[in-house]
Amino acid sequence: MRHLIRIEVDGMLRRFDHVVAFPSDWEFVILHGPNGVGKTKLLELVSATFNFHLDRVASIPFNSARFDFDDDAKLRVTKVISPPVQRQTRRGRLSTDHPGVNLHLELTRPRRAKIVWTWASDVSSHLYRRFLLDVAPLAPLADGRYQDLATDEVLTLSEAAQRYVHLLPPDLGPPGEEQPKELTDFLSDTKVYLIETQRLLNLPKVVTNTRSARQPPGSELPKSRVSLYSDDLTKRFREALAQNSRRSQDLDRTFPGRLLEDDPSLQVTDEEIRQKYRKQTEFRSRLAEIDVLGTPTDYIPLPERDLAAWERRVLWTYLQDAERKLETFEDLLSRVRLLQEIVNSRFKYKTIHISRDRGFVIVTDDQQQEIAPDRLSSGEQHELVLVYDLLFQVQEDTVVLIDEPEISLHVGWQRQFLYDLFEISKLTSLRFIIATHSPQIIHKWRDRTVSLVPQSEMDDE
Template sequence: MLGEYVHHIDFEENSDFVIIYGPNGVGKTKFLEIIHALSRVNAATLSLLPFGTATLSFSDGHSITAITDTHDEEGDSEFDAFVENGQKRKIRFELHFEDSEKDSWLYSGDNFEAQLIENTTYRPLSSSPEIWEDRVDQELVSLTELERRFPDFRDREDVPEWIERFRENSFSYLIETQRLRIEQYIGASRRVAANIRPGVRRKQHDTKISEHSSTMKALVNRAQTEHSRITQQLDRTFPNKVLAAPTSETVHADDIRIRFDEQNGFRSRLGRVASVALEDELSLPTRDLDEWELRLLSLYLDDADKKLAPFVKLLRKIELLEDIVNSRLLNKRLQVTAGEGLTVRHETTGRAIDLNSLSSGEQHEIILIFDLLFNVPEGALVLIDEPEISLHVVWQLAFIPDVQRVAELAGFRFIVATHSPQIINDAWSHAVRLGPEKASFA
């Protein structure tokens, strides 16, 4: 990093997270950005980051390495000439396999910003080049968002097939320190622009937290649609399954009663979230059930499990989102419903509170936990930079345990970069120090 440091971290066996810490200037943020860009083979971004060689090694024995044109085979670096005046460097990528096979690709640069200017109506703001404005409708978006919208403008050179395969099977998700600040900056810029351009009709753009509320509604509605499709299919075939069921199969009454209790409990929890036509809870008689009744009920329960399957993991994620966020909010409660998505109400009066009127810390928490639960693909590596921003000390102490709960349910590993001893708390066995040992990091 910057010609001064060599950083190295490992995930211990059966460990789902690593914390990196150290004094300012050792490159914690850049380290995360390099990991993220290399895992996605984002050559254009890597060409602007301060490193000589970066390698990601995987448990199946393969690894991918990026080598800049300021770093030769012997390891000498010339960082004094690093990216002057926005000049990008060449990057050589090498994919190594356990049997010593190697694929390589040399990236010689692209012109993403020039492609945007040539092919779209977006232009950078002079006051903040990271923010771009659509000259037609005055939409303001970050450059990162434009990279998501126009991926074809990156890496215009011929990309080898092995790079595409690697990208398809490698997932990382970077949560940057400045994400919420950029959203707030964009919101403020929109208000200013609206005041100084009274004659311009502006397109309305949701804030990030409003977008997440809309996404939540879409997720619940999608599960409802799938539930309806499965229900129609199973109801048509149920009579045939009853007639074809083997009469010699043994079904235990205790198992049936346990399954009924579990299903009824799930229906009660789901009914608060999803507006689906769920069957009324069935109360089983206290008498002994005949064998034919047990077999029929077993078939019914099997079908009911399949009908409810689209909601199972979704409901667990919704309940975890509510649990974590509501442990943070003071005199307010977050609730998810199919009709409104995310809603926040005052605990005493029940009055609805506009999501955009929540404090920056409250919005940050909802956005962060929502992203981790619903936007991170299973198996991904999540990179979280300085989560202590906008968090008071109590929230910082709970941060790692809460993200662990999310990671276990959503199925990802994570790396956290922090300045805060409260974030690390009692997880020092997972912490890796970067930079000089004697320098203070807090």
């Protein structure tokens, strides 16, 4: 697995040069600095580059960036501004006051040919914006992306252009050019996921009031993110139960034949059988706690006497089958238990339980009254949504970029935040780049902190 180990950005916000070392054995690195030094823009640049949203890269104010990996691969992105241009279409000559942007991408790897490719936005991106906002159900967001009013999805310019290309003039070619497959394959191998913390609680809001104007009378408002994730968890339970049912049917169908097969090599002790049986009973008890298998009251203890040879054979075959059946719940159980452990250690006067049919069930500690997930405080929702996002929504071995997680977090939660990420990383193999100016989040992790304070300000200290 290739790991990103160093980021260099020159000319961020046209004035700052930043270097971020991220050793491959680190679970996280912290970017610390005051507002205005480009912490958020740096995260957006990393995300847009590796998700190949080059129109977004072009909109970020920087000169060049270099990304180094632990297999000695290097990717350089250089931004070149070109003068405004005009373009002739069937509707007449269209011009733009916006300059064009060229991005030069250069990929070098040991013992492989260098890949050099240029992406040119020229005027096409600006023409696409003009036409798309006129003819497609899109509303601009503050960060330069677009909300599809038909689906509530958030799209980049290129994604919106692909979706609504049929509404555009036929002679208005798509922005950008064909990219080398080897380059896009390399970028997709480095999975990057950006969490814009201030957007975690609800679906993105558009800049204009177009959404409310088009909202049909009597239609439901969009759900909060915490409610969406509660629904998502019930879906994951259904999928795990369906997988368990399929595997159980396959094993039960072949059980008699496998039991009757002569296996002279079977050498298993009574203690090995008892140990596996105890382990599986404990696992079933943990599944019962999250409402998967019900209360395990029907499991018969093994006799204290020595087992007969035929009993060992039957029990061992049964236990091996049971182990394969229970495997279908292992990953889900590990993630749910860590979710509960983290969230319940943060919540005050309430506890989160998990139901396979209802998802999140929150009850007060005193009167045992149930609270709807979207009635939690903003800080509690923030914590629950963030932990769920990391445990269930992000692919393993992803570099997760988190911008200002201190927003809506209590000071005590901020001090525990990196410890939570450490536990999540052990389970999911995620690596984190966190941008913050909160000393509470940094806490005892200054050795993993990269200061983005300008040198001139450091000299003044």
